[in-house]
Amino acid sequence: MFTARRLLLVEPSITLVITGEALARREAGDDIMILSAGEPDFITPKYIRDYAIEAIERGFTHYTETAGILPLRELIVKKFKEDNGLDYTPSNIIVSTGAKQSIFNVMESILDDNDEVIIPSPYWVSYPEIVHLAGGKPVIVDTEEDGFILTAEKLKKNISNRTKAIILNTPNNPTGMVYYKDTLEELADVIVENDLLCISDEIYEKVLYDGKKHYSIAALGEDIKNNTVVINGFSKSYAMTGWRIGYAAGPEFIIKNCLKLQGHSTSCPSSIGQAAAYAALKNKNEEFDNMLATFDKRRRYIMEKLDQLEGISYIRPEGAFYFFINISNFYGHKGVNDSLSFCNYLLKNGNVAVTPGKAFGMDDYIRISYAVSTAEIERAMEKFKKVLEMLVE
Ligand SMILES: Cc1ncc(COP(=O)(O)O)c(C=O)c1O
Numbered sequence: 001m002f003t004a005r006r007l008l009l010v011e012p013s014i015t016l017v018i019t020g021e022a023l024a025r026r027e028a029g030d031d032i033m034i035l036s037a038g039e040p041d042f043i044t045p046k047y048i049r050d051y052a053i054e055a056i057e058r059g060f061t062h063y064t065e066t067a068g069i070l071p072l073r074e075l076i077v078k079k080f081k082e083d084n085g086l087d088y089t090p091s092n093i094i095v096s097t098g099a100k101q102s103i104f105n106v107m108e109s110i111l112d113d114n115d116e117v118i119i120p121s122p123y124w125v126s127y128p129e130i131v132h133l134a135g136g137k138p139v140i141v142d143t144e145e146d147g148f149i150l151t152a153e154k155l156k157k158n159i160s161n162r163t164k165a166i167i168l169n170t171p172n173n174p175t176g177m178v179y180y181k182d183t184l185e186e187l188a189d190v191i192v193e194n195d196l197l198c199i200s201d202e203i204y205e206k207v208l209y210d211g212k213k214h215y216s217i218a219a220l221g222e223d224i225k226n227n228t229v230v231i232n233g234f235s236k237s238y239a240m241t242g243w244r245i246g247y248a249a250g251p252e253f254i255i256k257n258c259l260k261l262q263g264h265s266t267s268c269p270s271s272i273g274q275a276a277a278y279a280a281l282k283n284k285n286e287e288f289d290n291m292l293a294t295f296d297k298r299r300r301y302i303m304e305k306l307d308q309l310e311g312i313s314y315i316r317p318e319g320a321f322y323f324f325i326n327i328s329n330f331y332g333h334k335g336v337n338d339s340l341s342f343c344n345y346l347l348k349n350g351n352v353a354v355t356p357g358k359a360f361g362m363d364d365y366i367r368i369s370y371a372v373s374t375a376e377i378e379r380a381m382e383k384f385k386k387v388l389e390m391l392v393e
Contacts, residue, residue: 009132014359015125018343022353032347033380035368036355038173040239040321044276045287048238051279052272064271066263067255068095068247072274075281076247083205084216086225088249094258095277097269099203099233099246100126101262103167106199106229106248107134109257110164118158118166120150122324122360124173124201136164140361148175148315148324152186159190165197168217171204174360174367175324176317178208184217188224191217197254198228203246204320206237206288209296212318218249226251236320237288238280243273295321298370298377305381309388321371324357328364333391339363349390350383 019036026032043049067073073090080086096102103126111117111134119127121140128138141158143150155166168187170179179187191198198217205214218228233246248258262268302323306314311329327342336342339356343366346352357365370377 006133006135010129013125014340015355017340018347018353018355022347025347025351030351032351032353033372033376033383034353035370035372035377035380036353037369037371039241040236040291040371041373042239042287042291044238044240044243045280045285047283047286048240048276048279052243052276055272055275060271060275062271064268064274066259066268067093068269069271069274069278072278072281075278076249079281080230080249084214084230085219086216086230086249091252092255093247093249094255094262095245095247095269095274096258096262097246097266097273098235098244099201099231100130101244101266101269102231102233102246102248102258103127103199103201104130104133105258105261106197106231106250106254107131107136107165108261109254110197111136112164114162115164116160116162118155118163118196120168122148122172122174122357122362122365123167124169125359127167127169128361137162139163142361144362148172148177149179149183150187151183152190155187155190159194159196163194163196165199166191167199167201169201171207171214171319173204173320174322174355174357174365175315176320176322177315178212178214178318179217181215181220184215185220188217188220191227192223196227198224199231200228201231203231203233203236205232207292207295207321208319209292209299210318214319229254234277234280238277238285239291240273240276240280243270243276245269245273245277294374295370298374299323301374302368302370302377302381305385309385311388311392321369323368323370324360324362324365325368326364327366327388330388330391331364336391339366342366345391346384346387350380350387352380352383352387 073093131138229250234240314325355367
């Protein structure tokens with residue numbers, strides 16, 4: 001009686017089921033390795049923490065402008081120019097309580113009931129749920145056969161007269177795939193031709209390996225820029241998940257609509273979080289190179305270990321900090337017949353927590369995060385190998 005109908009469509013996070021159990025067992029004294037986290041294991045760099053403390057002491061503790069303080073938006077404008085070759089003004093920018101709220105704002109601003117949003121699968125777990133909450137209909141498009149990249153052809157095939165938007169995520173969570181410029185150009189043509197809005201989630205833009213370059217689809221021409229909202233934030237590149245600061249950049253009328261929503265929901269992002277984000281962009285993040293080098297070392301280590309295992313397959317990640325691994329060859333053994341039962345088996349018998357692919361729309365896979373200490377990864381990979389052997393013995 002007191003559950004809204006639109007919430008009935010929303011799934012609780014499967015990720016939390018596994019992580020919750022893993023944490024409970026760790027607290028009970030078990031030696032559990034948790035490779036399901038979606039956040040850097042590093043602490044926020046010191047120059048950012050120091051500036052935030054100073055902001056508190058100076059009394060920067062009040063509501064701010066709904067869109068976020070102007071000096072921060074000006075720095076975001078500068079970032080877009082320097083990193084992405086994009087020209088925005090502060091009125092094209094809204095700072096929010098994490099990129100998640102930025103995506104929420106945009107969906108709520110653009111969708112009428114049953115409007116469709118194309119979501120390439122595998123996808124970040126919250127996209128379909130955010131679309132549902134905004135009254136829209138997610139249209140999931142499987143990209144497995146195309147190497148986890150949405151092609152222009154597939155996009156075209158899935159457009160209907162109700163399609164309003166498409167979500168792109170590069171570098172991708174959970175696959176680590178990076179969209180190359182030529183693919184983005186082809187997608188941009190289809191998006192513009194069909195007058196869709198592209199929501200381009202670029203939150204992992206700096207977490208790239210093997211010399212790969214990040215391209216923002218919005219930078220590929222004035223037409224696609226007018227049909228794109230770029231989403232970004234501080235959580236991943238600056239190890240700032242708990243500060244909850246993200247942002248959206250796009251056409252002024254969309255940002256204005258987001259402002260209406262934000263003004264009546266959270267009023268503004270946290271002043272202290274904004275001060276920290278300001279410091280993050282104002283100075284050079286000396287610690288980032290180290291963080292990236294550590295991620296890359298772990299990524300190479302895991303690849304080396306995975307390559308020695310039989311029966312699994314994965315695509316070499318080029319960005320973010322995840323592996324998306326096909327483990328379906330192990331289904332049919334010892335009660336394991338989908339990604340959730342696989343993860344439960346791995347947790348029970350190997351003390352390793354990973355995320356079931358079902359959370360990302362692909363039940364033949366699991367996601368391993370390497371945003372955890374190298375020592376934990378090394379032990380977890382040993383256990384993973386043993387559990388695979390156990391499953392088929
Ligand atoms: C692809 C993707 N987009 C957005 C977010 C949300 O980030 P934030 O912490 O800024 O809300 C995440 C977090 O895991 C993510 O993986």
